[in-house]
Amino acid sequence: MILVTGGSGLVGSFLLAELEQRGLPVRAIYRGEQVPTVARVEWVPGDVRDGLGLRAALDGVTHVFHCAGLVSYAPQDEEELLRVNVEGTANVVDACLERPGIRLGFVSSVAALGGGKAAETPGAGPLLIDEKAQWDLGAEHSAYATSKYLAELEVWRGVSEGLKAVMVNPSVVLGPADWSRSSTRLFRYAYDEHRFYTSSTINLVDVRDVAEMLASLVLDTTRSGERYVLNAESRPLGEVLGLMAAEFGKRPPAVAVPNWAAETIWRLEHARSLLTGARPLITRDTARAGRRPFEYQADKIRRELQREFRPLPETIRWCCQELVK
Template sequence: MERPTPSAPVLVTGGTGTLGQAVVAELAARGLPARVMSRTAAPGVTGRVVGDLASGAGLDAAVAGVRAVIHCASDPRHAKQVDVDGTGLLLTALQRSAPEAHLVLVSIVGCDANPLGYYRRKHETELLVRGSPAPSTLVRATQFHELVATVSRVLTLGPLGLAVRGLRFQPCDPAWVAAHLVRVALGPPLPARLDLAGPEALSLAQALRLTARAAGHRAPRVVTVPGWGRVWRGFAAGSNLPGPDAVTGGSTYAAWLAHRD
């Protein structure tokens, strides 16, 4: 089995998603070859390979000869099958076909501090990777700007907006996260987890107003309600916010709104 060389490709799982596309763009900007894994073939797309995390089909071929894997693939609706079991299948394929490749697992800040089912699966995936012999680095990120915008639009009904009391975000730009992921993937595994977050925290009420104004609408009158259930109370208590050791940067939410297409 040949050792990966500096010219070997970097495999990006979930390479057609929001973060994955940013990672592929970052690799291209650095002049590095990317191999994008998807479940179906895409004729004419350079570097695209077929691989299915849910079944394990094609994973050995997808990882063969790569220098690193940036594992962005995730499915909130089927997290046990794709995130947990699929990552297990990916680890097995790496052991067989590319045992020296550096695996960078993308996870979520605070996934071990909130009872949301998807978060529990993400933390389970983290433990699976940490317990494997694969050279690996765990990178957690806060919510992306796109998610905050989606939540804000859903919770704005004409002149009114609905906000959970205490709920705050410190969202980040996927392109900024992608740059960190590529940098980490090209180096040796980090001994400690890397947490990434945007440059500032904002309340849900602030996000509602910023989102409305960016769309050319009047800021809604925000009605605040208490968090209900363990999940929302956890978020309201700040379980999704970064700790003091997190690396912060990238664009603010307001700047991202102003410059998006």
């Protein structure tokens, strides 16, 4: 029996499909009152913040995929990021440690690799980052990045106590999902023919590659105490939005927002969010993201699994076709 947390999320839902294709028995945790309708999955209500509930869900389980997590750059969510991403991961690790022999696969993020201080260096070339990157405690990091870094520390703690675990660090994950949430909002932005974009770079990976590679690492290898960057390509944001707009038959964004304007906009959005309680459309972290190109290196996963990532144009074409349905 395999347990999946976050089975209704983007990565979790495609992981369920991958496990179903393998013909494996799967149990998945869901939050809320509505039970998901994915076939051949035993759905159980629960929350990663509930340690006792996790222990009950682990009955008879041999492998755990921890995909549940909160992605947010809104200042209002800083405490919730710690509760879900850090405390939730600690609960999963503790529950697994109580059942020797369980194997854990954890979905982290490239944000946990750090690199924040170097990103502010003007005029510098692309910064190449891989699994060996060291977290700089003196640098300025987003609350989301910090929460994923601290979540990784919980997994490393589990490994030191005997847990068999591997981690994946995907970049921005693209897949057809609710396009009012997370990375899928990029497609909605292109579909709505917005005119503006920031002069930044973005690293992207297909959700199908994330699900397949994560499943392979956990189920087909005996690796433990390792983490793997999952990233297909790094491209300018304007180019990515242009590819999305072309697939939709829409007008691409054509006006690059200068850095000084982005700095003004995030401050205005911050003030608006404080006054209204609404989520800001752009935050300090998103406004400054990618000013110096980051290229996340995925040579390790390519070498160990002997496979390549899907090309970005193919991923965007697939996503757009599925979204317009």
